[in-house]
Amino acid sequence: MNDTNKSGLIVVGGGITGLSSALTWALNHDVKEDPVLLIEKEPKTGGYVTSYEREGFLFDTCQMIPNISDILDYLGIEIELKKFKGYYMRIFLVNPETDEVKVLELPSGVETFKKQLMELYPNNAPQIEKFLDHSREMYLELFNLKLEPTGKEILKTLKMCPKIVANSSKTFKKYFEKFGITEPDVEEIFNVFAEFSALPAEQVTAIVPVSAMNSLLDGAFRPKDGFIEFSKKIEEKFQALGGELRLKTEVVKILVENGEVKGVQLKDGEKIFSDYVITTVDPMVAMKSMVGLDIIREVDKKYAKKVESVKMSTSSMNLSIGLDDEIDLDALGMDCGYNVITTGGDTFDRLFEAYEKGEIGFTDKRFHMGVVCPSLTTGSKPNITVRITPMALADWLELRENDREKYKERKQKWADFFIDKVEKYLIPDLRKHIKVLDVSTPATYARYSGYISGSVYDMAPYPDNFGRSRLKMRTPIKGLFQPKFVHGVFGCLLAGMQANDMILDRKIMNGNARYKA
Numbered sequence: 001m002n003d004t005n006k007s008g009l010i011v012v013g014g015g016i017t018g019l020s021s022a023l024t025w026a027l028n029h030d031v032k033e034d035p036v037l038l039i040e041k042e043p044k045t046g047g048y049v050t051s052y053e054r055e056g057f058l059f060d061t062c063q064m065i066p067n068i069s070d071i072l073d074y075l076g077i078e079i080e081l082k083k084f085k086g087y088y089m090r091i092f093l094v095n096p097e098t099d100e101v102k103v104l105e106l107p108s109g110v111e112t113f114k115k116q117l118m119e120l121y122p123n124n125a126p127q128i129e130k131f132l133d134h135s136r137e138m139y140l141e142l143f144n145l146k147l148e149p150t151g152k153e154i155l156k157t158l159k160m161c162p163k164i165v166a167n168s169s170k171t172f173k174k175y176f177e178k179f180g181i182t183e184p185d186v187e188e189i190f191n192v193f194a195e196f197s198a199l200p201a202e203q204v205t206a207i208v209p210v211s212a213m214n215s216l217l218d219g220a221f222r223p224k225d226g227f228i229e230f231s232k233k234i235e236e237k238f239q240a241l242g243g244e245l246r247l248k249t250e251v252v253k254i255l256v257e258n259g260e261v262k263g264v265q266l267k268d269g270e271k272i273f274s275d276y277v278i279t280t281v282d283p284m285v286a287m288k289s290m291v292g293l294d295i296i297r298e299v300d301k302k303y304a305k306k307v308e309s310v311k312m313s314t315s316s317m318n319l320s321i322g323l324d325d326e327i328d329l330d331a332l333g334m335d336c337g338y339n340v341i342t343t344g345g346d347t348f349d350r351l352f353e354a355y356e357k358g359e360i361g362f363t364d365k366r367f368h369m370g371v372v373c374p375s376l377t378t379g380s381k382p383n384i385t386v387r388i389t390p391m392a393l394a395d396w397l398e399l400r401e402n403d404r405e406k407y408k409e410r411k412q413k414w415a416d417f418f419i420d421k422v423e424k425y426l427i428p429d430l431r432k433h434i435k436v437l438d439v440s441t442p443a444t445y446a447r448y449s450g451y452i453s454g455s456v457y458d459m460a461p462y463p464d465n466f467g468r469s470r471l472k473m474r475t476p477i478k479g480l481f482q483p484k485f486v487h488g489v490f491g492c493l494l495a496g497m498q499a500n501d502m503i504l505d506r507k508i509m510n511g512n513a514r515y516k517a
């Protein structure tokens with residue numbers, strides 16, 4: 001392929017999925033012969049994975065990743081990762097009627113975690129052991145899964161991945177119920193893993209919390225110099241290999257002719273041609289607006305129908321809080337992975353019900369939030385991050401665009417609400433120490449990423465929206481891929497490699513869902 005105006009591959013969107021897609025291509029081609037072009041609408045790459053400076057404080061969007069050293073090795077990049085010390089997680093379970101707080105502390109390491117739970121809840125010890133062992137085996141089965149299995153491989157999957165197959169249509173709640181655990185605190189602990197995916201336990205597919213729990217208990221990390229290191233390092237390597245990057249450039253169309261992808265069209269009308277396109281933007285925008293459902297329908301009615309039924313994940317609110325040097329976060333036990341403050345029980349289900357109606361369900365008697373302290377892990381100036389899901393986009397964007405004052409007022413009202421809770425239950429006198437407060441709303445996420453629903457975790461992992469029922473990465477348009485069904489930094493890095501594996505007939509991962517070095 002030597003046409004000078006034509007790329008081998010165009011990648012739409014320079015977030016982590018796009019960066020990984022583009023770099024993997026560059027690692028596996030002579031880019032002089034088969035050029036690769038990465039197109040990003042913003043002035044910098046990284047998408048949702050970024051760091052930003054406010055008045056001398058460096059804040060991150062993301063907070064935690066599992067051990068991804070094998071993938072970083074494959075991509076040939078080095079990032080200094082710091083492991084979270086102390087507890088893996090602490091849950092502050094608030095009784096909304098009495099204001100009493102019960103603290104559940106969970107250590108890192110699968111075996112230590114299991115031992116502690118069994119000691120704390122002896123009545124349920126055998127059930128806890130069975131649940132954790134079964135879940136571990138199910139998690140390890142992921143390494144035997146093929147992404148696009150052949151007939152023979154499907155038969156093999158039935159043998160090699162029996163637990164995944166048996167539970168693929170189950171929600172986490174249904175899966176958990178099989179083990180007969182009766183202690184409410186234990187259920188509370190495991191439900192938090194479900195809520196990491198921003199879905200209630202009774203709606204999320206079982207394998208997602210099971211993988212989050214196992215991978216993060218094995219070790220939780222964050223980059224020492226901020227999450228922006230990911231885009232910085234991948235971008236550098238990509239360009240060093242001869243890959244081309246165009247920033248501040250918006251794709252408006254994916255060009256298709258006779259069921260085959262031909263390239264993309266930019267906002268200014270320019271057309272760029274290529275053999276392959278990998279789109280890493282909101283899959284609804286990509287399929288409905290950039291390609292067009294009618295065009296997809298002509299080639300594959302089933303895929304077009306699937307696009308119409310895809311459910312996206314929720315949006316979020318985030319408070320990044322810079323603190324003075326007087327505060328002793330260490331003494332408050334903040335040197336741990338994740339702190340959850342919750343009214344427990346059916347809190348998350350009710351919050352989710354409100355979210356589905358476009359409402360905010362948080363009240364003084366019902367709340368749920370995550371609090372992380374990056375600075376004790378990285379050694380930066382004292383700061384904490386408060387993460388709130390589920391939040392619907394609802395009218396946040398409209399308000400931001402049409403009534404700035406009202407938008408600011410609402411943002412402050414909810415920031416105050418969540419700061420009050422953190423001050424009351426986790427960090428006494430927090431307000432006294434605040435130097436900088438930066439609040440992101442669903443409008444921030446929608447504007448920045450281009451997700452029309454402000455979704456922070458892409459397609460939501462309901463059983464009928466995930467695994468074999470997901471919107472497939474290989475689209476029916478020949479040469480067009482959309483590796484957008486796994487959320488999180490790890491999943492996105494992997495997805496970029498998977499799309500290239502499909503293009504290169506299994507050269508990179510041998511068709512496996514997980515990369516094996």
Ligand SMILES: Cc1cc2nc3c(=O)[nH]c(=O)nc-3n(C[C@H](O)[C@H](O)[C@H](O)COP(=O)(O)OP(=O)(O)OC[C@H]3O[C@@H](n4cnc5c(N)ncnc54)[C@H](O)[C@@H]3O)c2cc1C
Nearest residue numbers: 013015016017041047048062063064250251450456488489
């Ligand atoms: C607040 C928050 C906290 C999170 N915390 C964690 C965490 O702790 N751990 C974890 O593993 N994951 C976390 N995640 C999830 C993780 O950040 C995402 O799963 C991941 O970043 C998605 O990457 P992506 O490249 O698929 O998409 P995106 O990051 O959305 O990237 C898409 C890119 O495409 C660009 N784009 C959009 N439209 C166009 C267009 N028309 N033309 C050109 N470019 C376009 C966008 O500007 C963007 O850069 C968090 C996400 C958020 C929002």
